[in-house]
Amino acid sequence: MGAVTPLGNDVKTFWQQAVSGASGAGLITRFNAEQFRTQIACEVKGFAPEKYLDRNEIKRSDLFTQFALFAAAEAMEDAGLDVSTMDPFDIGVIWGAAQGGMQTFETEVTNYVEGGYVPRFSPFFVPRLITNMASGLISLKYGLQGINYTTVSACATANTAIMDAFNYIRMGKAKAFITGGSEAPITPASIGGFSAMKAMSTRNDDPTHASRPFDKGRDGFVMAEGAGALLLEEYEHAKKRGAHIYAEIVGASMTADAYHMTAPHPEGLGASKAMELALQEAQLNPAEVDYINPHATSTPIGDIAELNAVGKVFRDTGNLSISGTKSMTGHLLGAAAAVEAILAIKAITDGVVPPTINMTDRDEAIPQSFRIVAGEALERKVDVSMSNAFGFGGHNATVVFKRV
Template sequence: MRRVVITGLGAVSPLGHDVETTFENLLQGKSGIVSVSKFDTTNYPSRIAGEVRDLDISPYLTPKEAKKVDQFIQYALVAAAEAFDDCGIDLEKVDLNRFGTLIGSGIGGLPMIERQHKILLEKGPRRITPFFIPSLIINLASGHVSIKYGLKGPSSAPATACATGTHAIGDAFRMIQHKHADLMIAGGTEAVVTGLAMAGFGSMKALSTRNDEPDKASRPFDRDRDGFVLGEGCGLLVMEEYEHARARGAKIYAEITGYGMSSDAFHITSPSEDGDGPIRAMQAALADAEVNPEEIDLVNAHGTSTPAGDAIEARAIANVFGDNTKELMVHSTKSMIGHLLGAAGGMEAVILAKSLQTGKIHPTANLDNVDSSVAFDPLQGDAREKDISIGLSNSFGFGGTNGSLVFKKI
C-alpha cells in the first residue's frame, strides 16, 4: 500500500486568516468567539459565534468574482492558496491529471440562500442571480479550487455534517493509497454564521447561551458546559504520495497512517450513550494504522461542549485506550474557535499536523471544573511542549456518522 504524507497546510479561522496565526493564538489560549456582528441577534437565544472577520479576499478574487461565490467557497480559495504556497509545489512540473480535490462542507451556501430568498420575496424571480445555484452547492468549493489550479484528478465533496472535513481527508488518503491520484488537496469549509442557521440550531437548544462571556462559552469537557458555539472557516491539507514528495524534496508535516469510519445507526442528532459508533471509528483508524492504543500521544477530540456529546466521547476514549487513558493527552480546538461544522475536521487535522511537527500542543480553554466523565489529561491550563509521535483526530456528525484519522510524525 502506498504511503501518504502531508506537505501543505491552509486555514481560515476565527483566530486568523492563515495557519501560523491561528496556531499561535491557540497556543496562547486566545478565543476567537465574539458577539455576532453579521446580523441583529436581539431575539436569538444564542448571540455569539466564532466569526471570521476582516478577511481580505482581494488577492484571490476581484469584487465582481466575489459576488458570484458564497463565503464558504471564498474561504476555501484563501486556504487553498496558502496550502499550495506552503507545499512549495511547481504545478508545471507535476501531472495535473493525478492531482485531485476533495473539499466538503456540511451545509454549503446558506448565506447566499438567505440573500436570494429575500430578493425573491421582495423583487420577484427574475431578479435572482444566475450564479445563485453555482454559488451555494457544496461541490463548488472543490470545483473552484480545481479550476483555479488546473487540477484534473478526482474531484468530489463529502457532505457528512460535522464529520465532513475528516471524511474528505480520509477519502483523499484512500485515493492516493489506491493509485487514483498522487496528490490531493482535501478538507472542509463552512460559512454559516447566519440568522437562519443560528435560529435553527437555537431551536434545537444545541447552542451555548453564555452570551455575556463569549470567550468563555465554549467549554469542552467542563462540568458547566451548556452547548456548542457556532463557528466558521476552512482547513485544508495538501496530501502526497510519500515517494513523490521525497523526489521533489518536499517538507513533510506528518504521515497519514489510519482512517476509520462508522455509523451509530441510532438517532438523527444524538450519539448512543455507550459511544459505540465513536469507539468503532477510533478502533478502525488504529487498526488501519497498525498501531496500538498505547502508542497514541495526543487526541484532538470532537469535543463540541455539548453536555451529552462530550461525556459520550470521554467514555468512548476511555473504552478504546483502557489502562493508558490517564497518560493520554486530549484537547479540543473548538474551545477557542467554536464548532466549524463541516470545516471542523479539516481545521483540527491542520492543528494536529502542526502539533506533530512542532511538539507544541494547545490547551483546552475554559476548563475550570473538569467533568467527572473525563479520565484522560484534558490539557487544562497552559500549552505544552512535548515531542509527540502519533496523534488521532475525531469527528462525529448528525445522522450518526463518525470519522477518525491517525497521523504519525516522520
C-alpha cells in the first residue's frame, strides 16, 4: 500500500495520524481563496516528490499524477514485487481520478487569456491534463504492459478501479495490478465550483472542526487532495513469492441511484443494493461485517441517506462499528475510496477502528443502535471490513476486505 494524504505522505504516518484523531484541515494556502464562500481545505503538507520521482517526471506531470506516482512507488516498494521476474503483460494499472489535471487546465487557459489570446500553450498541456496519464506513467515507470486504463465515477472512482482490478485478476487476465486513485482539486475553479453548489462547509473560522460526519451541525464537506495505492495480486502468486499479505478482497459491487444529478436517493436504495451484492459475492452475512468505513462526506442529506442504506442491509447493527474518516482527511473526491480502503485494511491488520472526530452533537435521525466510533479510536478485532463510496451521477461502489 502507498499513501499521500493530508494526514501524512506514507501509510505509516497516515495510519498513526488517523488513529490519533488528527485533522488535516486548514485555510487554503495554494491560492488566495478570500473571495469564496469556502476558504478551507485538507491540503497535503510537505510533499517532496523527488523521493520517488525524477526531475522530468515532476516537470511533465500535473500534481494529481505526481501524487499517483508517489503512492504507487510506496506500494511497489512495500510489496517487494520484482517485475523483472514476471511477464510484464501479467501486471497492469487501473487507476482512478475524477477531475484529472485541473491545475494544469486552469494555468494554461488563464495564461492564454491573460496573454491576449496568444496561442502559446505548453507542449505538455495535454499530457499533463488528461485523466489517464496517471495510469500511463505508472505503467511506464515500472514497465508494466498489462491492462492499463483510468476509471471515472465521481467520488466512487477509486472503488471502481479497485473492483475492476479485482475482477480482471479473477478472470485470469492478470496476476497483479497497481490500483487506487489520486486527486489534486484544490484550485480556484474546483473550489469555486463546489462553493457555488453550496456543497462545502463554510466554517472558515474553525477549519479543523469543519468536517463533521453524522453531527447535527454539519454543513458540507471539506475538499482534500492526495492519493492511495494498492497492489492487488492473485493469491497463489503472492503466496508463492512469499509476499506479505495484508488482507483479501472478497467482494465488490456497483449500482446506480438513477435518482438525481447530485443528491443520493434519500432511502439509500442504490447504496443498500451495492452493499448487499458485495456481501453476496463475498459469501458473507451482514452479521459477519465488523467495520464499515462509510462515504460520510459530512453533507446534511448524504450522511443520513447512507445510514438509511446501512439500516436496510444490517438489520442487527450490534457488532458493527462505523467511523467517518473524512472528518479527518476531508474528501479526496476520486481518491477518497483509495485512502479509505487503506484504513479499512489497517483496521483488520492492527485491530483498531479509527474515529469519527467532530461529532459532538449526534444527529437525532441516527438510530441509537448504530455504533458510530466517535472521538477516539476503538480497539477491537476486525475480521471483515467494508468500504463505501458514492458519487455525483448516482454512482455507488462497495468493496469488502477480509482477514487472510
